[in-house]
Amino acid sequence: MNKIEQFLSHISLELGYSALTVDAYRRDLHQWADYATGGSLETLVPEDVTFSDLRLWVAHLAGSGSSPRTIKRKVSALRAFYRYLLRQGDISVNPASRLVLPKPSKTLPVNVRPEETSAILDADIPHDDFAAVRDRLILDILYSTGMRCSELIGLRDADVDTVKGELKVL
Incomplete structure (x- = not known):
């Protein structure tokens, strides 16, 4: 079982996250892994990922038209994944901890005349x-x-x- 699947199993079974949350994390992490490995998920080595790699992915998401809210959700999944790896002792530095994201724009309420x-x-x-x-x-x-x-x-x-x-x- 690869590290992403171990993490998903951890948040599902041990932390009790809902199935919808686990599925969202799975999609976001698999999307990251596909980007990082050029489409071969099984070759991902999370320990070799750098802060620069993550910034490039965030820039790619922004450049492809993803909304700030979507990017924030995807980066949250990455942060949780790397916190898990740090706690497990698989990595010594969390490359996702320094990511700074744009704040999502807030929509103004519509008033009725x-x-x-x-x-x-x-x-x-x-x-x-x-x-x-x-x-x-x-x-x-x-x-x-x-x-x-x-x-x-x-x-x-x-x-x-x-x-x-x-x-x-x-």
Whole structure:
């Protein structure tokens, strides 16, 4: 079993990572190994990898159009792999520890104009259509209380007092 497979087995069996996480690490590490070895994964010698090799791969990813978020995820897999090798005593220096990554750009929230909000909240809805009434209630609650979507999703029947007209938001 090669070092990557040993690492994947370790994070799956000993650390209890989810199958989806292990699969993502597998894809990212195999992609790195394919790049580093020219497509022959079995010839990868992780001990011989240098910081410069990793920087070249990050530059290759950036040049091929990978988003900063994707690059960050792939480098996280590499960092975890090399930390594992360091703890196992397979390497003496972690070449991935010094990698500096660009921060992913943050998207600005989209605001709804007041006239659009009024048009949505003032529109007539058929009262015999459950989905339409439910959706209007959701919009009314979000707009009038300012609560977050996650707070509304977490709302339980016990948190609603229809007599007092109150919601308990956690």
